[in-house]
Amino acid sequence: MTKNAHLIGICGAGMSAVAHLLQEQGWAVSGSDEGAYPPVSTYLEKIGLEPMIGHRAENIPDPVDLIVIGKHAKLIPESNDEVRAALEQHKDKVKSFPEVLADLTATRERMVVAGSYGKSTLTTLITHCLAHAGKAPGWFIGAIPKGFEHSASMGGDGPFIFEGDEYPSANWDDRSKFLHYLPQTVLLSSATHDHVNIYPTLASYHAPFQQLLTGLAERQGQLIACMDEQYAANFLHAYPGPKLSYGLCKGCNYSAANIVLGDPAAGEPTRFDLLVGYEVYPGFTTTELGRHAVQNICGAAAYLLGQELLTPDELRAAIADFRGLNRRLDRKAPASRLVIYEGFGSSYEKARAAIGAIREHYPARRLTVMFEPHTFTWRNRAALGQYDTAFDDTGTVWLFAPPTHGEGSHDQASLEEIESRVRARHSDVRSFTGDAMGEILADADPQEDVILVLSSGSFGGNLSQFLKDAETHFPSD
Template identity: 35%
Template sequence: MSGPFLHAISGTPTAPGGERRHLRFHFIGICGTAMGAVAAMLKDQGHTVTGSDQSVYPPMSTFLEGKGIKTDSGFSADHLPADKDTIIVVGNAISRGNPELEAALDEKRLYLSLPETLKYFFLRQSHNLVVTGTHGKTTTTSLLAWLFQHAGKEPSYLIGGLPKNFTEGCRKQDGKHWILEGDEYDTAFFDKRSKFLHYLPELVIINNVEFDHADIYENLAAIQLSFRRLVRIVPRNGIILVNADDPSALEVVKESPAPLLEVGFGPNAGARIGDVAYFPDRSEFTLFGHRFTVPLSGEFNVRNAAMAVAAAHFYHIPLETLAQGLAAFEGIRRRQDVRGVKNGVTVIDDFGHHPTAIRETLKGLRHQYPGRRLWAIFEPRSNTTRRAVFQQSLPEALGEADGVFVAQVAALEQIAVADRLNPEKVVSDIAAMGKPAHYSANADTIVAGLVPLLQHNDVVVVFSNGGFGGIHEKLLQAI
């Protein structure tokens, strides 16, 4: 590694006052949400930052411009700064063949992944709380960051969504804690380990461990191996909070060198969630002998809230302060997010793209909208749901709704027919349950088919991890 880099990460003073040495960074793929946020944090620390991306447009282009970060549109070797000590940050979406990456490799430039950049330049000086699991990461991370913020601890945070209590999903603040959403997806083209292995955790939350990311993991055992690796790097003076009701999660912590706290509903939980009550606008529960209210629906969100409370309590935040903070949580965009109400029909946007998340979201919406007819629209768009992995479990999950529309598999030409999800079969399996179910190729045909079926007081929830052809606005205009 180059001299400037070693000076920077070691904190070696290079001038009176002990400030770190000024560095130059270039981000390949800078317009990703996390990439842009970390680039801005480095710029705020006084470093020179440039970047490039295939598509440079608002709001990220405006945000970067406001920070004084020069950003080139498209990828070219000419975009690399001439200074050979520039640290190249390579985004997760960048692969071999990218002209800037190829030039950096040819010239033996120093390059890092985004998680490595966080580790070296931010996380080595802080106490890091890492939230992991197949489901609930974004909600639990947002809750935890807000509880610390409400308690006046000014945490830094990295969240894979936009919490409504904050103005952005990633921010460097003055407190000593970093709260990070720990993704099990791979790090970069050159590092196929999970991102969360770079985050130097002092506290880890493991919400649940299920099969997902079929494009990089062969089976559940492969995912469990990655979580075991995370468990091994938690220091002895740290702690792991694990879902006491998930056998797969309990399996990965069996040989933990760090203390464990099992959080859950069952009798074996060290921190037991009790006296749960659900209301249209909130859920209530008891933990550590204290009553909590969270303005979210369903069992999954109660568990997410309990995990966040237990983690914050480990850092001696008083239970009453945590209760006040929890009650003031405003939620996250694209998590049961009401996009509009038109002629008595409520349209909701949700990021859910795994059968478990879909099922639990629908159950939560039953509490939130009691007695109302619930329609589910699903776009198979993630790398896993486009495959046949969930052919059996998707009908069971979507069957929690009163009626279902399933769209065509996104980018279906990328997956062989034998490996591809069959949405028509999903629909026929739901219809066999006695529920209205329809296959319709795209947003326009779904809107045309659904709107004549809607009645006053119906609730429509759209499940997609993409834009889905602007279906929410099209529905609201057509109703």
């Protein structure tokens, strides 16, 4: 008999991915949310799900075997009839989505990619390499990978690769999501302070990472960590179990040499040699931008070669074929002569890495940045100091107002405060609204400029139209 699963808050990226995993295991899936918007609404339609709009107790099917409740401030029994009904009438069937993921992968070899940045790309890169070599991985990725039909799949009998999120699991469970997965391997890309609304101090932010690694050590699991980031390096030095290091600094187990950055305009990839201890594996190429892309490849190699999952030749071929993720320095408006890239600017480190990559690959062009302080990490008043150097090495900086959702939960800075802070260190700063994004195109020269879009949001829902307008104003020849 088919089992029924109901997902409350199904339009979250993680929840929609879990919906697909349940479908793969033969569950009948239903779900509800306050609203459905692209890209998740498009994805749900693709997998044959139409969410019920609005939260009502009668949304819950009868019978129901599993209820998954998402992590959202509005999904609480005090104000949500559907959540209240689930907890009062079906409490023994309610789980968070990381609990469901843990259940679904209980018999698999599990690997978690964790860190304050780089984890989406690394998870996708490792999954791509395994799939390219026919190793049948399963995966769960918190972004939209290119070359995959789904952001999550049970796959075959290969290892299951998780993007490990340190965010709390549910409104009733403060444990970080990745603590549910009990992996055999952890790859730690970084541990720079993030999610300041949840973890106000660096020590509180590091606490769940320490819990993750303590459990890993108890299982005699392996830690792979990046030596280029100080906190990840500190965790690696202190780890008592099997471990490997990677990075672009000296002394790493997995590193790179002879890096020649590519020329995207000419279709030339970045080239480098992979160093594994004293062994040199030449001839690696990648179309991904920036030195941090090579750093990520070294991390993937540490896992894939270190555990003998791939040969160097298999890895080299897979890396050359990797096309990245949406919103991770991917080229936008391809039918436009104006060069536009989008970076996932949810933190200072991600923004700086994106700016650095564009500067490296387009050294002769003026760099215009469109920036939206979408995350709490950017819009908290205590974080205003980040803006002193955030936009170094750029030309014009266009600032969008921070969103208002959740502003009462922390000490939110205003657009005026952010603009004042940036203007103190930067000569050309302008603010704009969604209906005035055409000003940016009017100021652009497709022969001289490159535009970098930085946000984890969508500029009030106006980004798609801006990109369409760029193709209209500057059509390719």
